[in-house]
Amino acid sequence: MESNVNNIKKAYIIFVADSKQYRNSKINIDNILDELSMLCDTAGYEVAERYSFIQQKITAGTYIGTGKLESLKESALTDNVEYFVFDNELSGSQVNAIEEGSNITALTRTEIILEIFAMRAKTMTAKMQVELAFLEFEYPRLKGKRTNLSQIKGGIGLRGGAGEKQLEYDRRRVRERIHKLKTQLSKVEKSASTGRKSRGNAFRVAIVGYTNAGKSTLFNLLCKESVYVEDKLFATLDTHTRKLYLGDDTPVEAIISDTVGFIDRLPHTLVASFKSTLSEVVEADLLLHLVDASDENINDKLVQVESIIKEIDASHIKRIVVFNKVDNIDDVQKNKISTSYDDSIFISAKNNINIETLRKKILDNILELRKEI
Numbered sequence: 001m002e003s004n005v006n007n008i009k010k011a012y013i014i015f016v017a018d019s020k021q022y023r024n025s026k027i028n029i030d031n032i033l034d035e036l037s038m039l040c041d042t043a044g045y046e047v048a049e050r051y052s053f054i055q056q057k058i059t060a061g062t063y064i065g066t067g068k069l070e071s072l073k074e075s076a077l078t079d080n081v082e083y084f085v086f087d088n089e090l091s092g093s094q095v096n097a098i099e100e101g102s103n104i105t106a107l108t109r110t111e112i113i114l115e116i117f118a119m120r121a122k123t124m125t126a127k128m129q130v131e132l133a134f135l136e137f138e139y140p141r142l143k144g145k146r147t148n149l150s151q152i153k154g155g156i157g158l159r160g161g162a163g164e165k166q167l168e169y170d171r172r173r174v175r176e177r178i179h180k181l182k183t184q185l186s187k188v189e190k191s192a193s194t195g196r197k198s199r200g201n202a203f204r205v206a207i208v209g210y211t212n213a214g215k216s217t218l219f220n221l222l223c224k225e226s227v228y229v230e231d232k233l234f235a236t237l238d239t240h241t242r243k244l245y246l247g248d249d250t251p252v253e254a255i256i257s258d259t260v261g262f263i264d265r266l267p268h269t270l271v272a273s274f275k276s277t278l279s280e281v282v283e284a285d286l287l288l289h290l291v292d293a294s295d296e297n298i299n300d301k302l303v304q305v306e307s308i309i310k311e312i313d314a315s316h317i318k319r320i321v322v323f324n325k326v327d328n329i330d331d332v333q334k335n336k337i338s339t340s341y342d343d344s345i346f347i348s349a350k351n352n353i354n355i356e357t358l359r360k361k362i363l364d365n366i367l368e369l370r371k372e373i
Contacts, residue, residue, distance in 0.1 A: 073101070
């Protein structure tokens with residue numbers, strides 16, 4: 001296939017569900033494809049078309065069946081598309097079957113997220129965490145997948161390969177690299193743990209929330225600092241910890257951490273490899289759960305963040321639900337949210353709306369928790 005003009009990575013995005021799953025689950029296909037489109041855009045892919053298939057049964061080989069694959073192949077040739085991005089997870093053998101049947105590179109949602117994390121990783125620790133997540137994702141899929149990892153440091157989603165000897169060589173190299181990365185990150189975690197202990201009796205607050213909810217902007221306001229802010233998914237991967245400014249002559253000392261953004265079905269390999277980063281959440285005394293008030297799927301996003309908080313064993317920590325971007329909603333929307341979340345607070349981190357009220361609410365919670373202790 002001819003290469004795309006100006007190296008644009010054109011893709012079809014695809015969601016597949018069996019009919020039983022579709023009937024029994026409240027699946028909003030548009031929301032699923034919207035988020036996958038946003039992920040692809042962040043990773044540098046141009047979405048040429050969106051497809052969803054509800055099937056009686058998922059096909060073991062090509063996942064979507066040879067007929068649908070042939071139809072997609074013909075459309076892809078016309079649209080000059082070189083990638084199929086599946087919202088679903090695929091096995092190594094399914095990737096092979098799709099690529100051999102279409103001559104189109106098959107990727108999954110997880111691989112797109114890993115690509116974004118690889119793009120965003122700036123520090124050595126973040127780069128090691130992303131590489132570990134990628135290798136642990138790829139390792140179980142190597143057996144059925146024609147993958148050559150000889151250029152593993154070059155990026156995510158590599159293709160190629162050369163038979164069983166190459167496979168065994170790749171598997172051994174991956175095991176060795178995973179062990180080395182885990183050893184190095186274990187040292188990082190011990191160092192970070194020592195740093196957290198050195199903070200003494202300072203009260204610890206962590207900001208959590210769905211990616212792109214405005215966490216870094218709020219962090220900058222609350223600690224009078226300036227960390228990197230960009231209106232993109234996963235703009236920052238590294239945790240920033242600073243002194244929390246709650247007002248002059250505040251009777252308590254507090255620190256605040258800005259953490260990596262969450263997303264629906266955040267790959268388990270990323271959650272595991274970012275253990276040292278997420279420790280700031282696990283060891284916090286209070287969580288600020290930041291939510292984009294203008295998001296049409298507020299309830300879903302809240303549930304997804306809460307599920308990750310539970311996954312990292314932080315569900316016991318008290319939290320304040322903070323609805324950001326209040327200047328982007330009307331009174332009707334605000335009242336509707338308030339009815340469901342009566343103890344929440346509405347702010348605009350970008351335009352400094354209601355920030356002092358939030359500071360007071362944080363301080364009140366700190367004093368109350370201190371009293372309980």
